[in-house]
Amino acid sequence: MSPSDHVQAFRDLLGAVGVVDDPQRLATYTTDQRQLFTGSTLAVLKPVTTKQVSDVVTLAARLGIGLVPQGGNTSYCGGATPDASGRQVVVSLERMDAIREVDPLSMSISVDAGAILKKVQEAAASAALLLPLSLGAEGSCRIGGNIGTNAGGLSVVRYGMTRDLLLGIEAVLPDGTIVSDMRKLRKNNTGYDVKQCFVGSEGTLGIVTGAVLRLAPLPVRRATAWLKLAKVAPLAELLALVRRESGELLTTFEFMTARSIALATAAMASPPSVGPGSGGAILLEFASSSRHLDLDSLMETILAETVEYEWVEDAFLAQSGAQRASMWELRETIPEGEKRWGGSVKHDISAPLSCIQRFLDVAGVEVRKFHADLELSVYGHVGDGNLHYNILVPQGTNRIAFTRLVEASLSLRLYDAAAALGGTFSAEHGVGRFKRHLLEKYGDPGRVAAMRRVKTAFDPAGIMNAGAVVRPLDPEPVY
Amino acid sequence: MSPSDHVQAFRDLLGAVGVVDDPQRLATYTTDQRQLFTGSTLAVLKPVTTKQVSDVVTLAARLGIGLVPQGGNTSYCGGATPDASGRQVVVSLERMDAIREVDPLSMSISVDAGAILKKVQEAAASAALLLPLSLGAEGSCRIGGNIGTNAGGLSVVRYGMTRDLLLGIEAVLPDGTIVSDMRKLRKNNTGYDVKQCFVGSEGTLGIVTGAVLRLAPLPVRRATAWLKLAKVAPLAELLALVRRESGELLTTFEFMTARSIALATAAMASPPSVGPGSGGAILLEFASSSRHLDLDSLMETILAETVEYEWVEDAFLAQSGAQRASMWELRETIPEGEKRWGGSVKHDISAPLSCIQRFLDVAGVEVRKFHADLELSVYGHVGDGNLHYNILVPQGTNRIAFTRLVEASLSLRLYDAAAALGGTFSAEHGVGRFKRHLLEKYGDPGRVAAMRRVKTAFDPAGIMNAGAVVRPLDPEPVY
Numbered sequence: 001m002s003p004s005d006h007v008q009a010f011r012d013l014l015g016a017v018g019v020v021d022d023p024q025r026l027a028t029y030t031t032d033q034r035q036l037f038t039g040s041t042l043a044v045l046k047p048v049t050t051k052q053v054s055d056v057v058t059l060a061a062r063l064g065i066g067l068v069p070q071g072g073n074t075s076y077c078g079g080a081t082p083d084a085s086g087r088q089v090v091v092s093l094e095r096m097d098a099i100r101e102v103d104p105l106s107m108s109i110s111v112d113a114g115a116i117l118k119k120v121q122e123a124a125a126s127a128a129l130l131l132p133l134s135l136g137a138e139g140s141c142r143i144g145g146n147i148g149t150n151a152g153g154l155s156v157v158r159y160g161m162t163r164d165l166l167l168g169i170e171a172v173l174p175d176g177t178i179v180s181d182m183r184k185l186r187k188n189n190t191g192y193d194v195k196q197c198f199v200g201s202e203g204t205l206g207i208v209t210g211a212v213l214r215l216a217p218l219p220v221r222r223a224t225a226w227l228k229l230a231k232v233a234p235l236a237e238l239l240a241l242v243r244r245e246s247g248e249l250l251t252t253f254e255f256m257t258a259r260s261i262a263l264a265t266a267a268m269a270s271p272p273s274v275g276p277g278s279g280g281a282i283l284l285e286f287a288s289s290s291r292h293l294d295l296d297s298l299m300e301t302i303l304a305e306t307v308e309y310e311w312v313e314d315a316f317l318a319q320s321g322a323q324r325a326s327m328w329e330l331r332e333t334i335p336e337g338e339k340r341w342g343g344s345v346k347h348d349i350s351a352p353l354s355c356i357q358r359f360l361d362v363a364g365v366e367v368r369k370f371h372a373d374l375e376l377s378v379y380g381h382v383g384d385g386n387l388h389y390n391i392l393v394p395q396g397t398n399r400i401a402f403t404r405l406v407e408a409s410l411s412l413r414l415y416d417a418a419a420a421l422g423g424t425f426s427a428e429h430g431v432g433r434f435k436r437h438l439l440e441k442y443g444d445p446g447r448v449a450a451m452r453r454v455k456t457a458f459d460p461a462g463i464m465n466a467g468a469v470v471r472p473l474d475p476e477p478v479y
Numbered sequence: 480m481s482p483s484d485h486v487q488a489f490r491d492l493l494g495a496v497g498v499v500d501d502p503q504r505l506a507t508y509t510t511d512q513r514q515l516f517t518g519s520t521l522a523v524l525k526p527v528t529t530k531q532v533s534d535v536v537t538l539a540a541r542l543g544i545g546l547v548p549q550g551g552n553t554s555y556c557g558g559a560t561p562d563a564s565g566r567q568v569v570v571s572l573e574r575m576d577a578i579r580e581v582d583p584l585s586m587s588i589s590v591d592a593g594a595i596l597k598k599v600q601e602a603a604a605s606a607a608l609l610l611p612l613s614l615g616a617e618g619s620c621r622i623g624g625n626i627g628t629n630a631g632g633l634s635v636v637r638y639g640m641t642r643d644l645l646l647g648i649e650a651v652l653p654d655g656t657i658v659s660d661m662r663k664l665r666k667n668n669t670g671y672d673v674k675q676c677f678v679g680s681e682g683t684l685g686i687v688t689g690a691v692l693r694l695a696p697l698p699v700r701r702a703t704a705w706l707k708l709a710k711v712a713p714l715a716e717l718l719a720l721v722r723r724e725s726g727e728l729l730t731t732f733e734f735m736t737a738r739s740i741a742l743a744t745a746a747m748a749s750p751p752s753v754g755p756g757s758g759g760a761i762l763l764e765f766a767s768s769s770r771h772l773d774l775d776s777l778m779e780t781i782l783a784e785t786v787e788y789e790w791v792e793d794a795f796l797a798q799s800g801a802q803r804a805s806m807w808e809l810r811e812t813i814p815e816g817e818k819r820w821g822g823s824v825k826h827d828i829s830a831p832l833s834c835i836q837r838f839l840d841v842a843g844v845e846v847r848k849f850h851a852d853l854e855l856s857v858y859g860h861v862g863d864g865n866l867h868y869n870i871l872v873p874q875g876t877n878r879i880a881f882t883r884l885v886e887a888s889l890s891l892r893l894y895d896a897a898a899a900l901g902g903t904f905s906a907e908h909g910v911g912r913f914k915r916h917l918l919e920k921y922g923d924p925g926r927v928a929a930m931r932r933v934k935t936a937f938d939p940a941g942i943m944n945a946g947a948v949v950r951p952l953d954p955e956p957v958y
Contacts, residue, residue: 200672
């Protein structure tokens with residue numbers, strides 16, 4: 001069969017509206033979020049039911065066609081973008097975006113995998129519940145992608161990653177078998193928890209088509225504070241104190257350096273009055289679903305303690321919803337600030353909390369060794385030991401060329417530093433196509449061997465997102 | 480080679496002290512916790528290092544000898560007990576019981592898999608941190624077994640299951656490969672999270688030799704209450720109210736029927752003054768690491784609300800450590816109370832919270848249909864949707880014969896009822912040898928198919944705990 005015969009066969013399954021092969025319309029599906037790589041695809045398939053996904057997979061397996069599952073195409077690691085061969089076919093879940101059920105008593109929500117994160121948050125909120133997954137791309141990323149990358153974001157310190165929220169799953173295996181396990185259960189110890197395999201698998205083990213997610217009571221009290229850090233502030237000690245004294249009502253502990261704050265401020269129409277101390281700043285938030293807790297007073301007590309330790313130069317408690325929103329906007333504008341600057345080379349580092357300070361020291365030395373004048377934007381979810389350690393693209397330099405240069409040299413020194421401290425080269429962004437060589441370099445060989453077994457067990461023909469995450473046991477097919 | 484040659488080969492590896500084959504000393508390793516089944520073993524191997532475990536596994540693979548990993552041998556499902564063939568060899572982790580490291584700032588503890596749960600709790604507490612895993616067998620169960628069964632227990636409503644606490648792992652695959660991934664990281668999205676495969680695998684995919692567990696701040700404030708439930712009390716609504724109004728400081732929501740309370744009371748030297756209401760009772764606890772929160776006053780406010788709804792007949796706030804301890808002792812003595820009564824047939828049910836009441840209704844009808852005079856002991860971790868729905872062995876009846884009778888008939892009706900409501904036949908006890916047929920009956924076929932692939936991918940020769948959890952793709956070897 002010729003490529004156009006293949007497209008026709010999929011069209012027979014899905015109808016005309018279910019297959020896109022107009023080259024102009026394909027463009028948004030073939031370039032990754034960070035615009036570092038543009039692949040090619042025969043067509044984009046848009047099934048509307050799990051049965052259709054199964055039919056697509058079965059047909060692809062029969063024809064030997066590689067598939068690339070895609071949600072919102074917001075991967076930072078090229079995990080949802082087809083390769084350059086032009087022989088892979090994108091399977092977009094965007095037409096499967098229904099909220100299937102909110103069950104308030106069970107505190108769960110059941111959705112199609114193509115549901116946009118923000119829509120799911122809203123559906124939960126309309127039942128006075130919280131979907132505690134919140135991240136920059138929430139307006140366009142989709143739940144299937146959140147599962148595929150085990151998305152983290154801004155509430156992990158309290159609620160965990162996507163893995164911790166996943167109660168049930170529906171997925172199509174690479175031979176077309178449907179796994180239908182849309183349970184709402186907190187506890188279900190009946191053998192291997194197969195859904196865990198899909199979490200973080202970035203479309204390489206099958207296609208997730210539905211999910212049941214755990215919800216939490218909707219917070220009705222919030223206290224938000226901005227801490228100007230003293231130069232000496234030890235981040236992990238500060239976190240330990242805040243976590244302990246807040247009784248784990250802590251929901252946010254976001255660190256930002258002065259440079260990151262300046263970049264965000266430059267990109268904001270009305271920047272807030274808060275700024276960094278000599279050690280940067282922390283955005284701190286407590287939240288609770290209880291009307292009976294006075295979080296502002298709790299926050300004030302704890303802030304006083306941090307000032308006493310001389311870790312904090314000054315602290316501001318948000319006095320209104322507008323002040324709170326403006327502190328949050330500052331934090332969330334950093335990536336846009338980096339973009340307006342001219343881009344950054346991103347490093348999604350995590351290290352044990354006890355080694356965060358050491359990582360910052362060692363990494364700083366490596367950066368200066370590489371080039372004396374490089375500028376950094378460092379910020380992140382320090383509550384989880386996660387730092388976005390980004391190198392700003394020097395003005396007047398080609399972003400992609402600079403990225404390639406840094407990633408082939410300095411980046412490896414930074415990952416070496418993280419690895420030496422028991423850290424990792426990818427805290428929340430995943431592996432995708434861009435970081436597969438890093439997994440091979442830094443991953444424990446026994447663990448990688450087990451991964452390869454899992455890959456081959458699920459996908460013996462290697463049709464699912466070949467080129468991403470991990471090599472199968474046998475040589476990878478080229479489609 | 481003869482069986483005694485095999486034992487000698489293991490002795491050459493481990494030394495005399497590392498191999499037990501004295502028939503009298505073998506007895507404690509070959510009978511399961513509930514004394515429902517006695518298997519047989521050639522020998523018990525007791526390696527002291529991960530390298531020795533790897534050597535044992537490599538040798539067993541070469542000789543074609545089946546292995547049964549064992550921790551504290553407290554499985555309720557016969558998951559740690561060898562079969563009757565006499566050809567399986569038990570690998571006990573009991574000599575690998577070291578606490579490797581407590582890292583207070585990273586809030587993690589690294590241990591050998593043979594460490595007894597209680598020892599790990601104590602090591603955490605000595606650093607002012609909490610290992611939030613607490614269950615009846617904690618004085619004898621071992622961390623490797625907790626991982627193998629994804630142990631739940633008394634704090635799941637706040638802290639989750641063992642899976643949610645596991646940060647890093649060390650394990651030996653069935654070909655002797657060592658997976659060495661003892662990370663302390665909250666976030667490490669670098670491909671498939673292989674450690675998740677081991678959680679709930681009950682020794683069928685390899686042998687866990689070490690683990691890094693997440694710790695929480697140690698609570699310094701606690702409020703404990705005993706709620707006498709009105710007949711009309713809707714459990715899920717009550718839980719939702721308490722969870723919301725307590726701002727998720729809830730750590731315990733344990734339900735007990737009057738019969739379970741009476742059994743426990745009869746087994747206690749000095750039973751407390753609290754008893755059940757007409758709808759049973761709830762043991763409720765809030766805990767916080769913050770000195771600044773007044774949990775007693777929060778509890779009183781919430782109790783008043785539950786009384787207003789007429790869900791609670793009466794409520795008692797523990798006024799001292801002794802009162803608190805006595806409420807807890809009552810709850811924790813229920814299994815012993817059942818034992819003294821003459822035993823019970825246990826059903827470890829879970830259902831979506833919105834269906835708990837419905838399950839109790841349907842199950843009650845099934846029990847009465849089976850026999851008008853059967854007595855029940857029903858209690859459990861209702862905060863997680865988990866009910867221990869136990870049938871008391873009628874006095875004067877043989878326990879094992881009655882168990883076999885009920886499990887072949889009534890138990891299936893109860894599991895049918897749970898399944899029809901989206902529930903499960905095993906919430907926290909696992910599958911082991913006793914419930915494998917239930918997994919085949921109630922498990923989603925797609926999910927079971929994926930499990931079998933995973934089993935065969937990890938253990939192609941089928942040497943690891945054959946007979947437990949799930950059949951491999953190929954016919955199961957008989958050793």
